[in-house]
Amino acid sequence: MREITLSKAVNEAIAEEMRRDPTIFLLGEDVAEAGTPFKVLSGLVEEFGRERIIDTPISEPGFMGIAVGAAMTGSRPIVDLMFGDFIFLVMDQLCNQAAKAHYMSGGKLKVPLVLRTNLGATRRSAAQHSQSLHALVAHIPGLKIALPSSAYEAKGLMKTAIRDDNPVVIFEDKLMYNDKAPVPEEEYLIPFGVANILRKGSDITLIATSSMVQVAQKAAEILAAEGISAEVIDPRTIVPLDEETILSSVRKTGRAIVIDEGHQSYGITGEIASRINEKAFYYLDAPVQRIGAMDVPVPFSPVLEDLTVPTPQIVAERARLSVKGELFDAA
């Protein structure tokens, strides 16, 4: 099977959908000739024209609001938000307007839009260009949240997002745009709410999102060499979340670690760990662990920045303690 980069996979998904459905258009900063600073959208304006690939002024609230209105009136916009950190700027239009319109109108108004943005640190971009803020929007009823962990996931999830009649936020890991993975030539979609088990295991379940999937996979390799068998699960979408796959796995292994690049506190890891606690408590042979990014703004200095994100070594060590029963704290 051919291997393509995550960047190309996203590009293909958008192009294929735009060919299929003329109501789809894309707007954002530097999306046309520039193809965005990450070059993910290169070539689209040449094929679809400036009427459908629209360069906007630097007005995030403005073009987010415009997308909401366009989505309510027959279009299917894709909003390109250059850095996930800018999501704070669009919160009113995304969370007060887009997320709630269907509910507040008693089911009459629909907002079929996709907000495409990114997450991920270690790019040496400092605190305001390195955040992973998906937990903020996962908290808001009415939004769906997808976290592709590879080129394969990115293409399939993007197509599903574009076809979904609800506002969907997709976060790509900006560090992964050049990472290749096998991606079929034929069309495929990945449904929301279906997790993927990448590796089967019996001693501990590692649930990881986005690029943390690769971190978990590497940790599983380290553990395998020590005789510890880890199961690795990628939820793919956190809203809706495939609880059953996660719970089945934990009931089998009795141990779980949730790994996510959002901050450790008040985030995705806490939510998933809580659900495991509620519904698989009597199968737990160890406390459910959370590994997130350190609760600090992302520092600029590379030496410091690299300390703040989960690594395979950190995951493996936690898994070891978990399996050996050494996570006990009686105090």
Add this chain to the structure above:
Amino acid sequence: MPREVIMPALGMAQNTGLIVAWLKQPGEQVKAGDALMEVETDKAVMEVEAQADGFLTDVRASAGDTVPVGDVVALISETSVDPRTAPASGVDSKPPSLAAAAPTTPAEPKSNPNPAAARAPTAFAAPEPKATGRRIFASPKARRLAAEQGLDLSRLVAASILQPYHASDIDTLRALSAPLAVVAPKPAHASRHLTARVRGDGFVGFCEWMRAETGASPDPASVMAGMAAAALRQGGSDKPMIVAAEAFGQKRLYIDPDRLGLGRAKSAETGQAATLILRDLRATAVTAIRMGGEAAPVLSVTRDGPDMLITLECAPGQLTPEAALALISGFAGQLSEPLRHLL
């Protein structure tokens, strides 16, 4: 058609208003916009204006009255004398009680929580360590496995195995518990064996009497379990008693069946160790029993012609001779004259 003059909602958190003064008299002509009355809220004294032209009639509240917001205080009628009673103030639809509307559990329908989790842990009695009385640290899975297999985690403590305990420690625990759990084929004379005869079938008659008296159909197994527990408790023990009642091929576990009233015993958790085993073999042709000791004392009830035979068997360590005698006589006594023992 008379227009209602209502006590208005004048502020965001206001539920009542105090009428300070009426500025128009009953029967007086008023025009829309005229000040009708002065009302005091927690903030200030405000004027309430007439909403229509007409005559002020049917004044129902006086200066100094505190009136709930929304209540009708007067009417503005077409004539100064309006003998009509006020029209009904409209259907008062109350919003549905929020408590009723809110779903009670956050669980998704398809998830399958462990049944043990759903029950309120009022009667649950995991075998507590007798030695120290201190908390044992064990994972939920280890506790569940131990309970399911009737094992006592305190044996691990006694064997100086370091806490916390995990599922992997259950194998060790099983090995430590083996001597007690195994039904050792001891020579018959080593275990205690007592029999008693109960004339007639007072028990069946008693169950029928209960049905007639209470209108409910008490489960005979639980009634009998209650009697057995009561007899055992006469030995003075206040600990929870788990009675394993076997009848018609079914085994049921009751906890403290003597305490809730006959026939209303609560089921115990599966996997708990029984304090007393009760076998109701009246429906079979079996008359005499000699099977040796088991994990707990066994009371068997068999039929011999018109009579019932009670057999008590236990290992010597399970009951002293006095306790064994008290148990079988107490139980036999209840079975022969249930009403007398009930009262």
Add this chain to the structure above:
Amino acid sequence: MSSAQKLNSEDYLRIYRQMFRIRTFEDNANQLYLSAKMPGLTHMYSGQEAVAVGICEALEDSDKITSTHRGHGHCVAKGAEFKAMFCELLGKADGYCRGKGGSMHIADQAHGNLGANAIVGGSAGIATGAALSAKRLGTKDVTVCFFGDGALGQGLLYEVMNMAALWKLPVIYACENNLYGEYTKVEEMAAGALTARAAAFGIETHVVDGQDVLAVNQLARELVARARRGEGPFFIQLDTYRYHGHHVGDINREYYRSKAEETLWKTERDPITNFGSWLTVEKIATEDELKAIDRSVRAEAEAAVAYALAAPYPDAAEVRMHVYAENAA
């Protein structure tokens, strides 16, 4: 409807009736609040009827509007029915939004009303987006974005006017300048001239007396036609006045607005009274005919209020419905 087309007497009577419907609706809504029958708060449009009616009478049913927290007037003017509106205000299942939006989020999608908005200026993006959709999809719809002078404090408005001007979108920004943003005078909240803001983006601006329904309507018809031809966007400042407080509980308001000022607007500048006078002077309608309209509108409202008060609340099961739209596939 081209701008040259004159209105006939049927149009005039409809204009009168629509304005009176708004006033009557608001009077009834106010009563529902005062008699503690309506949950929450609402914001009265009374006094501004000529703005909503003057503009909406120039729009087709499929043209879009976005509204504000003071949205009942726009809703009625764009073709809404009393029953469903009162039901929505009372949170009943038969409301336009099945009781889930309430006064501040009332929407009537079938008549192109994309909704009232509780965030000041919050619907400016939506209106501009609707105009973008219309242009892209070639529907020829025009969108009117209603907002108050207070919304001129919101950055979003400037962002979207900029884009509307860049992309020549068929949207009309209608600023209802009722002289107060909540409890503060507009002079204390908006520096410079109101229209200068839009003019800075190269948008053609107009100022009109918002109490003169014919002047509003004539201007609106002209700008709507031009917008439909692709000459938009436009910005209109309509000078008007709200009779009630900012919301229904804002009763003791002498501290920011004098009774004398209020009385002046009510007696000398009332859009309905003045239009009624004009109709009788021009012999388009008699006083009796107007009174008949008044009576029939009041009866319609009374019946609708009774219906709404008796109507059932939504079933508890609806609380979890409509968080997400069902996908077709």
